[in-house]
Amino acid sequence: MGRGDRVFAGVATALAAAVPLLLVAIVLLLMADALPAVQRYGLGFLTNSMWDPVAEKFGAAAYAYGTVVTSALALLIAGPIGVGCALFIAEYAPASVRGLVAFLVDLLATIPSVIYGLWGFFVLAPVMRSGLEPFLKNTFGPLPVVGALFTGPAVGRDLLVAGVILAIMILPTVTAVSREVLRAVPDTQREGMLALGATKWETISKAVLPYARGGIAGALILGLARALGETMAVTMVIGNSSTRIQASLFTPGYTLASAIANQFTEADKAIYFSAIITIALVLLLVACALNILARLLVWSVSRGPGAGSVRA
Amino acid sequence: MTELELTTWRRVKTAALLAPSPSFDRRRVSNALASGFMLVSAAIAVSVLTLIVGNVVMSGWPALNLAFFTERPLPPGEVGGGVAPAIVGTLLMVAVGSCIGVPVGVFTAVYLSEYGRGGLAHTVSFVIDLIAGLPSIAVGVFVWAFLVRNVVGQYNGLAGGVALAIVMIPIITRTVEETLRLVPDSLREASLALGIPTWRTILRVVLPTAKAGLVTGVVLSLTRAGGETAPLLLTALGNQFFNLDPRQPMAALSVQIYQYARSPYPDWHAKAWAAALVLITLGAALSAVTRWAIQGRRKFG
Numbered sequence: 001m002g003r004g005d006r007v008f009a010g011v012a013t014a015l016a017a018a019v020p021l022l023l024v025a026i027v028l029l030l031m032a033d034a035l036p037a038v039q040r041y042g043l044g045f046l047t048n049s050m051w052d053p054v055a056e057k058f059g060a061a062a063y064a065y066g067t068v069v070t071s072a073l074a075l076l077i078a079g080p081i082g083v084g085c086a087l088f089i090a091e092y093a094p095a096s097v098r099g100l101v102a103f104l105v106d107l108l109a110t111i112p113s114v115i116y117g118l119w120g121f122f123v124l125a126p127v128m129r130s131g132l133e134p135f136l137k138n139t140f141g142p143l144p145v146v147g148a149l150f151t152g153p154a155v156g157r158d159l160l161v162a163g164v165i166l167a168i169m170i171l172p173t174v175t176a177v178s179r180e181v182l183r184a185v186p187d188t189q190r191e192g193m194l195a196l197g198a199t200k201w202e203t204i205s206k207a208v209l210p211y212a213r214g215g216i217a218g219a220l221i222l223g224l225a226r227a228l229g230e231t232m233a234v235t236m237v238i239g240n241s242s243t244r245i246q247a248s249l250f251t252p253g254y255t256l257a258s259a260i261a262n263q264f265t266e267a268d269k270a271i272y273f274s275a276i277i278t279i280a281l282v283l284l285l286v287a288c289a290l291n292i293l294a295r296l297l298v299w300s301v302s303r304g305p306g307a308g309s310v311r312a
Numbered sequence: 313m314t315e316l317e318l319t320t321w322r323r324v325k326t327a328a329l330l331a332p333s334p335s336f337d338r339r340r341v342s343n344a345l346a347s348g349f350m351l352v353s354a355a356i357a358v359s360v361l362t363l364i365v366g367n368v369v370m371s372g373w374p375a376l377n378l379a380f381f382t383e384r385p386l387p388p389g390e391v392g393g394g395v396a397p398a399i400v401g402t403l404l405m406v407a408v409g410s411c412i413g414v415p416v417g418v419f420t421a422v423y424l425s426e427y428g429r430g431g432l433a434h435t436v437s438f439v440i441d442l443i444a445g446l447p448s449i450a451v452g453v454f455v456w457a458f459l460v461r462n463v464v465g466q467y468n469g470l471a472g473g474v475a476l477a478i479v480m481i482p483i484i485t486r487t488v489e490e491t492l493r494l495v496p497d498s499l500r501e502a503s504l505a506l507g508i509p510t511w512r513t514i515l516r517v518v519l520p521t522a523k524a525g526l527v528t529g530v531v532l533s534l535t536r537a538g539g540e541t542a543p544l545l546l547t548a549l550g551n552q553f554f555n556l557d558p559r560q561p562m563a564a565l566s567v568q569i570y571q572y573a574r575s576p577y578p579d580w581h582a583k584a585w586a587a588a589l590v591l592i593t594l595g596a597a598l599s600a601v602t603r604w605a606i607q608g609r610r611k612f613g
Contacts, residue, residue: 008511009427015416016423017432019481020439026446026454033457084353092350101354103603108361110595112539114566115588118573119364122371122581168360175357199339201346222445229447231542232570257449257542264453264546280453284446291445 030281037274045278049245051259053267058275060282065245066159066253070234071227073163073249074170079220081167082174086219089175090182091204102179109172117236120165125237128164129156133250136160148247157239160249165233170223177222177298181215182208184302211301218297225290229283231257256283365592372589375582385552385568391579395587397554398563401469404556405548405564406537408473409480413537414530416477417484421529424485425492426514444482451478452543460547469555469562472548479540480533487532491525492518531602535595541566565591 037045041058048059089102133154141150185208193207209216239252240262254262256279267273379394386393424437452475459471495518503513519526541564544550549561550571565587572584 002509004512005510008514012419012423012427013432015419016428016436018416019420019443019485020435022478023439023443025458026450029454029457030450081353081356084350085357088350088354092347093354101358104361105354105357107596107599108357110535110539110599111361111364112541112566112591112595114539114541114569115364115368115592118569118584118588119367121573122585123363123367171357171360199343201343202339204346225445229445229449231447231449232566236570236573257447260449260453261542261545264456265549277453277457280447280450284450287445287447287450288442291442295441 027281027284030277030284033274034278034281035274036271037278040271041275045275046282053263053269053272056269056271058271060256060259060275060279062245063254063256063259063279064282066162066238067228067255067257069159069249069253070162070166070238070255071224073160074166074227075220075224077164077167078171078174078223082171082219082223083178083216085171085175086178086182087204090179091200091208105172105175108168109176113169113230113232114236116165116169116233120161120233120237124165125156125161128161129154133160137250149249151248152246152250154250155239155252157237158250158252159238162234162238162253162255163249165237166227166230169230169233170226173226174219174223177219178212178216181212181219181298181301184215185211214297215301218294218301221290221294221297225287225294228290229257229287231261234258235261368585368588368592371582371585373586375586376589380583380586384554388575388580389577395563395565395568395583397551398565398568398587399590400554400556401472401548401551401563402538402565404558405469405472405476405544405562406534408470408558409476409537410530410534412474412477413480413484413533417481417529417533418488418526420481420485421488421492422514422519424489426510426518440482440485443478444486446478447542448475448479448540449542449546451475452546454478455543456546464559466559467547467549467561468559469548470558472544472562472564473558475543475547476537476540479543480537483533483536484529487529488522488526491522491528494525495521528602531598535598535602538594539566539591541570545570 037058041048045058045060046064047061048057049061049065050057050059051062052058085101085105089098089105093101133150133156137150137154141147189207189211190203193203198206234255235258238255238258240254240258241252244251260276260279260283263272264276267276379392381394381399382396383392383394384397385395420436420440424433427433428436455471455475455478459474460467464471499517499521500513503517504510508516544564544567548564548567550567551561551563555562569584569587569591572580572587575581
């Protein structure tokens with residue numbers, strides 16, 4: 001190897017090696033800053049919902065609850081629609097429509113978070129307040145158990161609206177990854193089923209989806225990971241007012257991410273900062289764990305049996 | 313019954329008799345329902361996109377004028393002014409992000425595709441995916457703790473650029489690596505056989521062949537970075553005044569949208585929509601370039 005080669009390879013290797021170092025630096029720095037709050041509050045930080053900066057009492061349970069509820073709602077809405085959309089693109093659409101629909105759904109992913117927030121704040125929230133929320137309240141409110149989810153005044157800035165916005169935002173993620181997974185299902189799976197006289201849906205539900213199951217679970221988890229960390233759009237529509245845990249989806253709440261965005265510049269004490277950075281650390285670790293899980297699931301399909309005869 | 317109805321009834325009756333079994337009808341119905349559901353899913357996705365883009369265009373267009381692009385924001389409550397500092401700030405911070413993100417992203421991709429074997433390559437490849445999945449607000453918190461607090465001592469544009477770079481790196485690496493792997497080995501071998509050193513082969517043969525993918529990756533990352541808000545809120549903060557000094561707080565279009573949307577002033581709401589329209593238009597123009605580049609890539613794919 002000449003000198004030029006050594007220098008070039010050295011630069012490429014050094015810059016590539018900087019990438020893992022960056023992640024290590026991020027995690028270590030956040031851990032160092034989170035330490036005071038972790039030492040002082042321990043696990044109570046995640047189980048206690050009292051968040052009182054003046055009294056220096058910090059428990060993020062209500063924020064975590066908001067994150068879990070909004071992300072679960074998003075997944076509940078975007079999961080079926082996203083997979084349906086991917087099936088439409090991969091299995092149903094004629095070639096001429098396929099590319100266009102895929103392109104349009106991908107375009108949904110390029111809209112910045114803050115614009116979803118703007119739209120949610122000025123367009124979706126009023127519609128939810130005067131249309132969908134009173135309807136849900138009147139329809140499901142009187143029912144036992146389920147009714148508890150739809151009580152209280154419909155304000156249009158609450159967990160439900162945040163969940164709907166998140167659903168729209170993770171739809172392209174779920175669709176794109178599911179689509180890739182479906183493409184990795186070998187055609188022999190489909191042909192075998194069709195040759196037996198199965199309908200299109202039977203082919204999909206009995207031969208394609210079971211094969212792609214793991215990968216589609218991966219797509220849903222990737223969507224969930226995206227929803228958990230999403231900040232701006234949620235901050236703009238979730239209300240940011242209550243720190244109590246209530247069953248009603250009409251509660252104006254907080255998520256972990258929106259609490260950071262809202263309070264970061266207000267934190268005036270070291271322990272307050274530490275508490276906020278602990279939230280960031282929790283988000284980061286959960287996102288990493290979900291991403292690892294999702295990648296493993298998606299890989300398991302694309303490297304599955306018969307992967308040699310993949311269409312693409 | 314009229315003659316027509318009678319014929320129809322007979323036909324239906326015959327069809328029912330000829331059908332293989334009642335279960336076939338059920339199968340046909342469930343098939344139709346499933347197709348219907350998929351069609352509706354795709355329709356929902358497309359109409360939500362249309363609705364959002366339509367709203368942004370309709371609400372943003374009326375507020376666009378020359379002052380919007382050339383003037384700075386007026387004090388709260390006053391009608392008029394523009395968001396020029398935010399446009400300049402976004403461009404500056406994206407430029408800073410590119411100066412760091414493009415070399416790191418491209419070289420990491422070159423390492424993974426041309427050199428990477430064994431443990432380090434696996435680690436890098438894995439970590440790139442993790443960084444791509446990091447909540448961007450966590451990136452903001454990191455850059456704040458590192459650059460804003462420890463190095464500069466106040467919110468600043470440089471930190472905003474660094475945060476954007478961290479967002480850009482995995483996007484560039486993934487896209488470029490994928491394209492580099494599509495470059496046929498015969499090209500590399502031909503170049504090496506002529507006695508050209510590996511590094512010149514990469515620079516003069518491999519990278520130019522993968523040019524379209526390179527453009528795609530960079531453009532995609534620029535689109536993402538241009539719209540990022542959460543990390544900038546924690547690092548660059550925003551600024552109502554013109555500022556070219558990277559050590560000072562800096563405005564950004566995305567942050568401006570957030571601040572204007574939260575204000576009580578209708579004029580600022582209109583400006584938030586207009587800023588959103590500018591951002592989306594920039595993004596769409598860049599996406600068109602991406603699409604064009606992807607189609608170019610297929611030639612040797």
